[in-house]
Amino acid sequence: MYKYDEYDHAMVEARVAEFSDQVRRRLAGEITEDQFKPLRLMNGLYLQLHAYMLRVAVPYGTLDSRQMHMLAHIARKYDRDYGHFTTRQNIQYNWIKLEDAPAILEDLASVEMHAIQTSGNCIRNISSDQWAGAAADEITDPRPWAELLRQWSSFHPEFSYLPRKFKIAVIAAEEDRAAMRLHDIGIQIVEKDGQHGAAFYVGGGMGRTPMIAPLIKDFVPLDDMLSYAEACLRVYNRYGRRDNIYKARIKILIHELGADEYRRQVEEEWAHVKSLGIDPPKAEFDRIAKQFTPPALDASAPDDIDRSDPDFAVWVDQNVAAHKVPGHAIVNISLKPVGGIPGDASSAQIDLMADLAEKHSHDELRVTHAQNIVLPHVRKADLYAIWQALDTAGLATPNLDLISDIIACPGLDYCSLANARSIPVAQKIAARFSDLGRQKELGELKLKISGCINACGHHHAGHIGILGVDRKGTENYQLLLGGSGAEDVSLGTITGPGFDEDGIVDAIERVTDKYLATRTDGERFVDTFRRVGMAPFKEAIYG
Amino acid sequence: MVEHLQADGEEPCVTLDAFLEQSNATAVRLESDEDARALIPFLDRLKLIEVAFPKFRDGRGYSSARILREAGFTGELRAQGDVLVDQIAYMKRCGFDSFAPEKDLNPADVEAALARWPEHYQGAADGAVPIWKLRHG
Numbered sequence: 008m009y010k011y012d013e014y015d016h017a018m019v020e021a022r023v024a025e026f027s028d029q030v031r032r033r034l035a036g037e038i039t040e041d042q043f044k045p046l047r048l049m050n051g052l053y054l055q056l057h058a059y060m061l062r063v064a065v066p067y068g069t070l071d072s073r074q075m076h077m078l079a080h081i082a083r084k085y086d087r088d089y090g091h092f093t094t095r096q097n098i099q100y101n102w103i104k105l106e107d108a109p110a111i112l113e114d115l116a117s118v119e120m121h122a123i124q125t126s127g128n129c130i131r132n133i134s135s136d137q138w139a140g141a142a143a144d145e146i147t148d149p150r151p152w153a154e155l156l157r158q159w160s161s162f163h164p165e166f167s168y169l170p171r172k173f174k175i176a177v178i179a180a181e182e183d184r185a186a187m188r189l190h191d192i193g194i195q196i197v198e199k200d201g202q203h204g205a206a207f208y209v210g211g212g213m214g215r216t217p218m219i220a221p222l223i224k225d226f227v228p229l230d231d232m233l234s235y236a237e238a239c240l241r242v243y244n245r246y247g248r249r250d251n252i253y254k255a256r257i258k259i260l261i262h263e264l265g266a267d268e269y270r271r272q273v274e275e276e277w278a279h280v281k282s283l284g285i286d287p288p289k290a291e292f293d294r295i296a297k298q299f300t301p302p303a304l305d306a307s308a309p310d311d312i313d314r315s316d317p318d319f320a321v322w323v324d325q326n327v328a329a330h331k332v333p334g335h336a337i338v339n340i341s342l343k344p345v346g347g348i349p350g351d352a353s354s355a356q357i358d359l360m361a362d363l364a365e366k367h368s369h370d371e372l373r374v375t376h377a378q379n380i381v382l383p384h385v386r387k388a389d390l391y392a393i394w395q396a397l398d399t400a401g402l403a404t405p406n407l408d409l410i411s412d413i414i415a416c417p418g419l420d421y422c423s424l425a426n427a428r429s430i431p432v433a434q435k436i437a438a439r440f441s442d443l444g445r446q447k448e449l450g451e452l453k454l455k456i457s458g459c460i461n462a463c464g465h466h467h468a469g470h471i472g473i474l475g476v477d478r479k480g481t482e483n484y485q486l487l488l489g490g491s492g493a494e495d496v497s498l499g500t501i502t503g504p505g506f507d508e509d510g511i512v513d514a515i516e517r518v519t520d521k522y523l524a525t526r527t528d529g530e531r532f533v534d535t536f537r538r539v540g541m542a543p544f545k546e547a548i549y550g
Numbered sequence: 551m552v553e554h555l556q557a558d559g560e561e562p563c564v565t566l567d568a569f570l571e572q573s574n575a576t577a578v579r580l581e582s583d584e585d586a587r588a589l590i591p592f593l594d595r596l597k598l599i600e601v602a603f604p605k606f607r608d609g610r611g612y613s614s615a616r617i618l619r620e621a622g623f624t625g626e627l628r629a630q631g632d633v634l635v636d637q638i639a640y641m642k643r644c645g646f647d648s649f650a651p652e653k654d655l656n657p658a659d660v661e662a663a664l665a666r667w668p669e670h671y672q673g674a675a676d677g678a679v680p681i682w683k684l685r686h687g
Contacts, residue, residue: 014681017668025666029636032659038636045607046636128607158671158681164643165616165674168609233672244613283620285673287682294685 008071008371009154009298011119018161019116022123026050027109034106049129049167051099051122052108056423059103062125063115067135067153067177068096068374075361075372077118079354085111090357092342092350094414094465095174096134096374097125101421123161128169130160130240134176136184137375140301141383143331147203149179149196151296152232155287156194159233166240170247171255173240174212177205186376186492188220189213189468191257192239197226204228209239209269210261213462217498218258221266223273231277234286238277242269301332302369308334308386319394321443325405327390330383338368338382338393339375341404341412345437348430349415350378359400367393376465376492377414377453379407409446410454410519411437414465418458418475419482425458427475427482428508432456435512440519449519452532453491468492470533471518472499473511484511488518488544489536497533500541502548514548521547563600579630586614593623600650603631612644619645619675635659639666645675 011019026046033043047053051062063078070078078098082090085107086100093099103111115121125132133153140148156175160166166173176185179196187193193208204226211220227235243257246264261269310333314320328337340360343349352360360380364372367389368382375381385393397403406412413436416422418429433456440446455469459476466472472487483505490499506514519532521544526535536544563579564572566588577598580586589599599618601611615627626648629641633651638660641649649655673680 012685014669014684018671018681021667025663028662042606042634042636128609161671162640162667163672164640164670165612166609167640168607168612168637170609241613245610249608249610279620283673285680287680288686290686291682 008069009066009150009295015119015158016116019119019121019123022050022121022162023109023112023116026112030105030109045127045168047108048127049124050108050112051125052103052105053126054423055101055421056419057421058101059105059108060099060101060421061103061108061111061122062093062097062099063120063122064125064132065096065098065120065374066157067133067139067150068137068376069135069139069150070372070374071370072361072365072372074118074120075357075364077114077120079357079361081111081114082354082357089351089353091348091417092352092374092378092380094376094378094416094463095132096137096376097132098374101417126172127167128171128173129167130163130169130173130175133157133160134174134185134190134376136178136180137373137381138184138328138337138383139179139373140299141330141337142180142182142184143329144182145180145331146198147179147196148296148299148301149177150299151292152179152194152196152205152229153177154295155233155292156236159236166244169240169244170249171252171257173243173257175236181494183492183494183496184375186465186468186496188496189217189465189492190220192236193220199226202228205232205235207235207239210258210266212256212258213465213467214256215253215460215462216256216259216262217462217467218262219496219498220258221261223266223270229292230286230289231281232286234281234283235273235277237285238273238280241276241280242272246272302371302384304330304332304335304369304384305386306333309388310334312387312390316391318398319391322394322403322405323390325409325447326407330385334387336385336387336390338385338390339407340380340382340397340402341406342379342402343406343412343437344401344404345411345441346434347437349413349433352380356400356402359396360402363393363396377412379412405443406446408451408453410440410449410452410471411446412453413437414453414455414469416457416459416464418456418464422458424461425475426460426477427458427484429456429458429464429475432473432475432484432508432511435508436515439512439516448523450531452519454515455490465492466490467498468496469499470531470536471515476505478505482508484508486511486514486518486548488541489533491533495533497537502541502545504549517547518544560598563598580611580614582608582610582614584614586617587621589618589623590621593618593621593625596623596625598626598628599623600628600630601646603629603633606632606634606637612640615641615644615646616675635663639663643670643674643676643678
């Protein structure tokens with residue numbers, strides 16, 4: 008894992024001092040809320056329906072146990088004893104007092120964490136593959152590339168007042184576990200002539216105008232990655248729309264210009280930017296990469312698992328994934344118990360996961376964009392002990408990638424932008440499909456719920472997506488089918504008229520029944536949908 | 551160094567259009583939606599370029615400033631408009647060396663803001679040595 012050096016420490020400490028001073032001036036009335044807003048946002052502090060919400064960055068979703076314990080401490084000391092893991096691999100706290108924010112940032116800085124640029128019209132936390140460094144299908148660990156981008160984008164003087172927020176994801180495998188092409192910039196590390204480089208997909212995103220990012224450049228050598236990113240951002244900063252907040256994301260610029268014209272402008276800018284000497288030398292990448300050296304895992308560790316406990320076996324089959332080193336596994340901890348709030352964890356649960364990581368996973372944890380937690384480097388021989396500990400804490404729900412592993416935004420229960428509640432809908436769906444046998448029968452089925460058109464719950468990318476809207480003062484839920492945030496990326500299509508809260512659950516059941524009756528062997532829900540199209544499902548839903 | 555915070559009584563700036571028509575002026579004002587590159591052929595005879603910030607959220611002026619400095623402009627580069635203490639350090643990094651805020655800034659706050667950052671992660675237009683270079687010499 009990346010460890011701060013004296014420079015990284017100094018930068019984060021300077022930011023804490025700066026923000027403490029800004030909070031002081033705000034509390035003293037020296038600056039207006041309008042002037043304070045972008046400052047607090049760039050420090051992750053939102054004003055929600057009931058209180059301030061603080062979003063803490065988890066760069067590329069990677070944490071050690073000391074950092075995870077600190078997240079539990081913050082939940083206990085400053086919030087209501089829980090935190091909410093988000094689709095951008097961050098954690099947010101919903102009940103924060105403004106005057107506590109500087110102290111929280113100081114606590115975070117003590118474990119090399121921060122809330123820098125987790126909000127605001129700037130380059131946000133860089134996200135990545137939660138299985139980085141452990142997955143068998145990656146060509147390299149994407150996190151050193153992400154860390155290089157993190158440092159470049161932190162306190163970037165030119166790109167802190169962009170037309171709109173800017174999200175970057177980096178992956179290095181064919182399987183896309185980070186919804187890479189639904190980011191403003193999605194980078195896939197690829198290999199060409201024995202060298203690794205970055206393929207740049209630019210202009211993806213969700214929100215009210217969802218777009219899949221087109222490939223803008225197929226191979227940017229490591230030595231040029233930051234200057235190329237700088238050129239991409241400069242074209243956007245200069246020409247992205249600022250007249251309409253809903254048209255201000257880079258996806259709209261690229262849609263209006265066309266990918267070819269955007270590429271031409273970036274190339275022209277890059278020819279200039281490249282000459283400025285802003286790309287760090289290979290030695291800097293090597294310094295970072297050395298800190299992501301894979302842990303020493305014993306490849307001769309026993310590879311078999313004692314499956315005599317049937318509940319354990321069910322969990323292994325659903326939540327444990329293959330590790331690149333024999334005798335080891337990737338443990339996926341579901342934060343989606345039936346009746347729970349997707350992504351929420353109590354301080355006790357966060358502490359327990361930290362302890363398990365320290366004891367069994369080389370002190371590493373990951374946050375996933377699906378709002379779950381990963382222990383990336385676990386000996387198969389330890390799986391049973393881990394499962395027992397998780398089970399005791401209510402963390403052993405064996406539903407990874409099943410219909411109840413729902414992504415949901417906080418919705419109208421917390422969020423001032425929302426039009427409808429998301430959490431109760433997620434809970435009702437999970438309850439309706441609570442029978443695990445039924446869920447497994449349905450197989451991989453990614454269900455995603457947003458409480459408004461901003462799409463924080465990734466509804467466009469759900470095999471089944473739900474969008475909450477406000478229709479004449481009542482909550483109404485639209486149903487979308489056929490989206491995907493993975494390597495088979497696609498955008499869902501709305502089925503037709505929306506439903507009330509109970510009606511949407513019934514409609515989903517009709518959709519899944521239709522799928523079971525229509526599928527051929529081995530077909531996932533989304534495959535069947537793609538094969539037969541909307542019509543049969545529409546008929547099943549609306550008659 | 552910040553040379554001065556307030557514009558004093560020098561030659562008034564002309565608009566970009568006016569400048570391009572009668573280019574004997576030595577001071578020009580660039581609105582946030584105007585292309586800084588239009589000035590590049592004339593940089594050696596310009597003493598002052600004033601870049602407008604109609605709203606502090608409008609960040610186009612940061613790119614304009616860098617483009618002008620990267621093209622070799624050595625005259626005065628002034629940020630004018632909704633220029634607030636919390637943006638001033640970034641403006642300086644992008645090459646601004648004077649500031650004409652619509653509302654007066656508290657000089658102590660300005661000093662604190664400009665002294666806040668010990669180092670910088672990335673290269674910009676202020677000549678600061680980025681952290682990666684400090685690490686590797």
